[in-house]
Amino acid sequence: MLTRTFSTTAIPAAWLGIGAGVAAGALWGLVFLAPELVPGFSPTQLSAGRYLAYGLIAAVLIMPAWRRLWRSLDWRAWRALLALSVSGNIVYYMFLANAVQRGGVAMASIVIGLLPIAVTLVGSRDHGAVPLRRLLPSLLFSGAGLACIGWESVSTAGGSPLGLLCAVGALVSWTFFAVYNSRWLARLDGVSAHEWNLLVGVITGVQALLLAIPAFVLAPGQHAVPEWIWFGAVVSGVALLCSVVGNALWNHASRLLPLSLMGQMIVFETIFAATYGLMWEARWPTAFEAAALALLVAGVVSCAQAHRTRR
Numbered sequence: 001m002l003t004r005t006f007s008t009t010a011i012p013a014a015w016l017g018i019g020a021g022v023a024a025g026a027l028w029g030l031v032f033l034a035p036e037l038v039p040g041f042s043p044t045q046l047s048a049g050r051y052l053a054y055g056l057i058a059a060v061l062i063m064p065a066w067r068r069l070w071r072s073l074d075w076r077a078w079r080a081l082l083a084l085s086v087s088g089n090i091v092y093y094m095f096l097a098n099a100v101q102r103g104g105v106a107m108a109s110i111v112i113g114l115l116p117i118a119v120t121l122v123g124s125r126d127h128g129a130v131p132l133r134r135l136l137p138s139l140l141f142s143g144a145g146l147a148c149i150g151w152e153s154v155s156t157a158g159g160s161p162l163g164l165l166c167a168v169g170a171l172v173s174w175t176f177f178a179v180y181n182s183r184w185l186a187r188l189d190g191v192s193a194h195e196w197n198l199l200v201g202v203i204t205g206v207q208a209l210l211l212a213i214p215a216f217v218l219a220p221g222q223h224a225v226p227e228w229i230w231f232g233a234v235v236s237g238v239a240l241l242c243s244v245v246g247n248a249l250w251n252h253a254s255r256l257l258p259l260s261l262m263g264q265m266i267v268f269e270t271i272f273a274a275t276y277g278l279m280w281e282a283r284w285p286t287a288f289e290a291a292a293l294a295l296l297v298a299g300v301v302s303c304a305q306a307h308r309t310r311r
């Protein structure tokens with residue numbers, strides 16, 4: 001198994017990976033706002049619309065390299081792409097959209113915020129990975145930050161139990177995606193991180209065609225033409241920024257950083273989602289929210305320090 005670590009001689013590559021991870025989190029944070037921007041549309045419609053747009057954009061971009069990629073990938077790679085598109089896109093986003101609409105942005109971002117801890121724990125078991133005891137301070141910082149957000153959310157909001165279950169479902173599906181995707185990126189030869197993301201997008205788009213039947217044909221809803229135009233703009237923007245650009249940045253970071261550090265990069269999705277939520281609500285963070293953001297950042301810094309090795 002290929003294990004990625006970095007030392008003093010590889011600091012530039014490591015910082016590039018961290019920068020790509022931060023940028024991916026900044027774009028992914030926008031996903032939490034999408035259900036709020038189009039509240040009259042169901043989670044199934046949001047998921048189908050976003051991934052139809054993702055598949056269409058990806059198909060156009062991958063066209064010049066399609067023949068080469070078709071010849072270079074075996075059936076196991078295509079099976080992996082199918083599993084990744086289901087777990088990390090269709091299933092994850094349906095769970096997330098339901099969690100946001102039924103429990104609110106805060107509750108959803110809290111539960112999804114457990115992703116860094118889950119992925120870091122899985123990555124710590126890789127051969128040659130940083131020992132878990134060195135990652136413990138980072139995990140404690142992250143856990144304390146999430147506890148602050150959780151306390152604030154529980155004391156001020158009343159989300160439904162179904163919303164919480166959907167958030168947990170999103171957590172499980174994306175943990176699988178992050179780990180499985182990282183494993184495949186480490187073994188791929190002749191396929192760039194961006195091309196891998198576009199292939200996931202093409203397969204996701206095909207799956208979204210099946211999802212579009214119950215979403216738009218069986219339950220179209222009562223919407224005026226301007227509402228449909230706004231819906232199309234929102235899902236297309238999310239597809240381009242979050243799925244095409246954001247996923248490409250994430251894959252680039254995954255090839256430069258070990259999985260145990262990549263787990264902490266997911267923290268930035270929570271940080272930016274919370275920031276966008278505060279901007280949407282036009283208010284300053286409370287004391288608990290400010291402490292949570294500071295602790296989450298401290299967790300990332302601590303994790304990066306733990307991965308640095310001396311000559």
